[in-house]
Amino acid sequence: MPTDAVETLLALAAAHARAVRALEVRGLSFAELRLLVPLRGTQTGRRPTELAHELHLTASGVTRALLPLERRHIVERRRDPDDARASLAMLTPAGSELLDEALEAAGERATRLLRRLSVGQQKQLQRLLEEVGS
Amino acid sequence: MPTDAVETLLALAAAHARAVRALEVRGLSFAELRLLVPLRGTQTGRRPTELAHELHLTASGVTRALLPLERRHIVERRRDPDDARASLAMLTPAGSELLDEALEAAGERATRLLRRLSVGQQKQLQRLLEEVGS
DNA sequence: GATTAATACTTGACTACTCAAGTATACTCA
DNA sequence: TGAGTATACTTGAGTAGTCAAGTATTAATC
Numbered sequence: 001m002p003t004d005a006v007e008t009l010l011a012l013a014a015a016h017a018r019a020v021r022a023l024e025v026r027g028l029s030f031a032e033l034r035l036l037v038p039l040r041g042t043q044t045g046r047r048p049t050e051l052a053h054e055l056h057l058t059a060s061g062v063t064r065a066l067l068p069l070e071r072r073h074i075v076e077r078r079r080d081p082d083d084a085r086a087s088l089a090m091l092t093p094a095g096s097e098l099l100d101e102a103l104e105a106a107g108e109r110a111t112r113l114l115r116r117l118s119v120g121q122q123k124q125l126q127r128l129l130e131e132v133g134s
Numbered sequence: 135m136p137t138d139a140v141e142t143l144l145a146l147a148a149a150h151a152r153a154v155r156a157l158e159v160r161g162l163s164f165a166e167l168r169l170l171v172p173l174r175g176t177q178t179g180r181r182p183t184e185l186a187h188e189l190h191l192t193a194s195g196v197t198r199a200l201l202p203l204e205r206r207h208i209v210e211r212r213r214d215p216d217d218a219r220a221s222l223a224m225l226t227p228a229g230s231e232l233l234d235e236a237l238e239a240a241g242e243r244a245t246r247l248l249r250r251l252s253v254g255q256q257k258q259l260q261r262l263l264e265e266v267g268s
Numbered sequence: 269g270a271t272t273a274a275t276a277c278t279t280g281a282c283t284a285c286t287c288a289a290g291t292a293t294a295c296t297c298a
Numbered sequence: 299t300g301a302g303t304a305t306a307c308t309t310g311a312g313t314a315g316t317c318a319a320g321t322a323t324t325a326a327t328c
Contacts, residue, residue, distance in 0.1 A: 008256050009153045009164075010168055013150060013153065015263040015267065016146055018266060030143075055151070056148055107140050110139035110143050113266060116266075121262060122138065122139065123142075126142045129146055129148070129259070131250040131251055131255075132248060133152035133156060133247040
C-alpha cells in the first residue's frame with residue numbers, strides 16, 4: 001500500500017510543526033537559526049546560493065531571510081571580490097554571540113522535545129531523515 | 135552536547151522541505167493533503183478545532199486553509215446543529231474523488247522519496263517521529 | 269437567571285516561504 | 299571578440315502559516 005509512505009511523510013510534517021513551534025529562542029525563529037548555523041565559523045562568508053542548496057530553499061527564500069537579519073545587524077554581506085554577481089554573507093560579532101546563546105537555549109528546547117528518545121534513537125532518527133529524498 | 139538534539143531537528147527540517155517540494159499532486163499541496171486526509175471517511179464532518187489540534191496547527195490556520203478548498207468545492211461546511219459556535223467540515227463527493235486520486239499519486243512520490251529506506255526503516259522512522267515533542 | 273468564564277471560530281497584520289520574470293555579470297567558443 | 303548561454307542574485311505576486319484581538323455562543327456558578 002503506497003499510502004504507508006504518505007503516512008510516514010505526514011508524521012514528518014507533524015513532527016516538524018512541533019519542532020518549529022518549540023524552537024523559537026532569543027528572538028530568532030527556527031528558520032533563522034537554520035540559516036545562521038552554516039554561517040558559524042566562516043571567515044570569508046558564504047554565498048546565498050550555496051546556503052539555498054544546503055538548506056533546500058530557493059535563492060529567493062535566502063534573499064528574503066537575510067534581509068531582516070541584516071537590518072538587525074546579525075548578518076552582514078559584502079560583494080564577492082572574485083565575482084561581482086555574488087555576495088558573501090557572514091555573522092557580525094554581535095550576531096555570532098547571539099547565535100551562540102540562541103543555540104544553547106535551542107539545545108535545551110530540542111533536548112526536551114526529544115526527551116522520549118534515547119541518544120541512540122536520536123542518532124538513528126537523524127540518519128533516517130538524511131536518507132529522505134536525498 | 136545539547137547541539138546534537140538541535141542537529142537532529144535541523145535534519146528534520148531539511149527532510150520536511152524535501153517532502154513538501156515533492157508532494158504537490160493534482161493541484162493539491164502537501165499542506166492541503168494533510169488537512170484533507172482526516173476528512174476521509176467522516177459522514178458527519180469534523181470540527182476545525184479538532185483538526186487544528188490533530189495537525190498541530192492553530193484554529194486560525196485551519197480557517198485559512200479551508201477557505202480556498204471551499205471555493206474549489208473540495209470541502210463543504212455546515213453549522214454544527216448541537217453547537218452554534220462550531221462548524222463541521224467534510225469532503226464533497228468531488229473532493230473525495232480528487233483526494234483519492236491525489237493520495238494515489240502522492241503515494242508514488244512518497245515511495246520514491248523514501249526509496250532508500252526499507253519498509254521496516256520507514257515504520258521505524260514513523261515511530262520515532264511520533265515521539266518527537268508529543 | 270444574570271455574570272463570568274471558556275470555547276469556537278474569524279479577521280488583520282505579519283513572517284516565511286514559493287515561482288516566474290528581470291538584471292547584472294561571468295563563462296564558452298566559433 | 300562578440301554572441302549566446304549560464305549563474306547569482308532580486309523583485310513582484312501569491313500561498314501557508316503565525317499571533318493577538320474580536321465576535322458569537324455555550325457552560326458554570328452564585
